[in-house]
Amino acid sequence: MTQSDDRPMPDPALFDPAVLTRLDPRHLIREAYRIEGITIWDCRSIFLDWALGSKSPADPREDVSILLAHYGPDAPQHPMTAVLSAAMEEPPAPRRKGGRAGRAERAPR
Numbered sequence: 001m002t003q004s005d006d007r008p009m010p011d012p013a014l015f016d017p018a019v020l021t022r023l024d025p026r027h028l029i030r031e032a033y034r035i036e037g038i039t040i041w042d043c044r045s046i047f048l049d050w051a052l053g054s055k056s057p058a059d060p061r062e063d064v065s066i067l068l069a070h071y072g073p074d075a076p077q078h079p080m081t082a083v084l085s086a087a088m089e090e091p092p093a094p095r096r097k098g099g100r101a102g103r104a105e106r107a108p109r
Contacts, residue, residue, distance in 0.1 A: 015070050023063045026053065032080045033071050040079040047083045061088055 024030055028050045032043055056063050068084040075081055 015066075019066070020070060023056075023067060024050065026050075028053075029067050029071065029080065029084075033075055033078060038079060040082060043079040043083040046080070047087065051087075064088055 020030070021027075028046050032038060032046045035042070051060060054060055054063065064084050064087045068081070068088065071078075072081045072084065
């Protein structure tokens with residue numbers, strides 16, 4: 001069984017309530033799905049709070065994929081589903097932001 005983008009689906013055993021509680025100990029994601037009329041902006045704020053409080057390694061995409069696989073199919077149009085899906089995307093490549101280090105190699109004018 002695969003998702004539409006050819007990533008393997010998480011193991012169904014990962015939907016164990018103990019696993020979900022470990023991934024979302026404050027139940028922020030779960031409760032976001034229960035709030036009627038919640039906006040994408042609210043979901044982004046909740047997700048950031050969840051991510052900052054996460055005990056997972058620097059890249060939480062594995063945890064997000066489990067949460068998305070658990071909650072997403074029942075609420076495909078929910079704003080939290082969109083936020084979790086966006087969190088699964090690869091981060092953009094770093095770009096030069098300016099400053100002296102970026103100009104130091106240029107020839108003087």
